[in-house]
Amino acid sequence: MPTRRRTLLLIAAALGLPRAGAAPEGGYRFQRGLMGTRFMVTCYHEEGELVGKAVAAAFAEADRINEAASDYIADSELLSIGKVPPGTPVRVSPLLFGLLEEAWAQAEKTGGLFDPTVGPLTRLWRESRRRKALPDAATLAKAKAAIGWKKLVLDPAESTATFTVPDMRLDLGGIAKGQAADRMLAILGKHGVPCSSVTAGGDVRMGDPPPGKEGWNIGVRNRDVDRNAAELVLRNKAVSTSGDLRQFIEIGGVRYSHIVDPATGLGLTRPVSATIIAVNAATSDALATACCIADRETGRKLAAAQGAEVFLAEG
Incomplete structure (x- = not known):
């Protein structure tokens, strides 16, 4: 077994890290399942022990986010907001409040x-x-009446979240x-490992590039699952892709995406994907969803308003 591979496995075992994958030349790579997808951290640093501690801390933060903000975990802090009567403020942790503020801001910037x-x-x-x-129709109408970002009231002074109508439910x-990837990269940097990249499903958050490289090589895959539509070289940026390539259902001969259009209450029926390059992954993640729902021109304006680039593919 090559020395670096053996070192990688020993670090993972000793610190209880996620499964160690094949390491890039001169680097370290760790993977684990989280938030219904696969997270991967790639780092470059001369000190393997330092890398191990940094990655362990980064994944610990991702676990904290998942436990607080999951809408699959019945007793998550996120779902607790809906367990009181409408109009009742619910005090939430600083972690969750920060996530909600960021999400609310993106809802405002994208017009919902x-x-x-x-x-x-x-x-x-x-x-x-x-x-x-x-x-x-009645079930759908009831659900549509319970959504709307303006119906969620956040109070920074009290760190509370309030639902203003019945039957509301958050989904981050x-x-x-993207939020987890941003926070993981920040932790890696604070531990002295700035040459790192975090992949969280369709989101990639990049720090400083690998040694001797101009940036991280990122393949953009839109409608064709077998080949990349573009090859990017980026540093200190984020890239997110959203679309119906893998998550969809067919009902009555109609293909419905997992991306729900708030206006109709149903999944998108037109084939579309969007890839966003932005300053951070929370922005690129939210914009990728918004740009799939929007028409092409609106999507480009939404991205430009936040200093982001967008690749759109339809059909």
């Missing part, structure tokens, strides 16, 4: 195309996927992985 209150609709989509049937699925 990205909406963290879309939970009632995503829950219906999961049920539709399981039953292979669309919800009836369109931003949480």
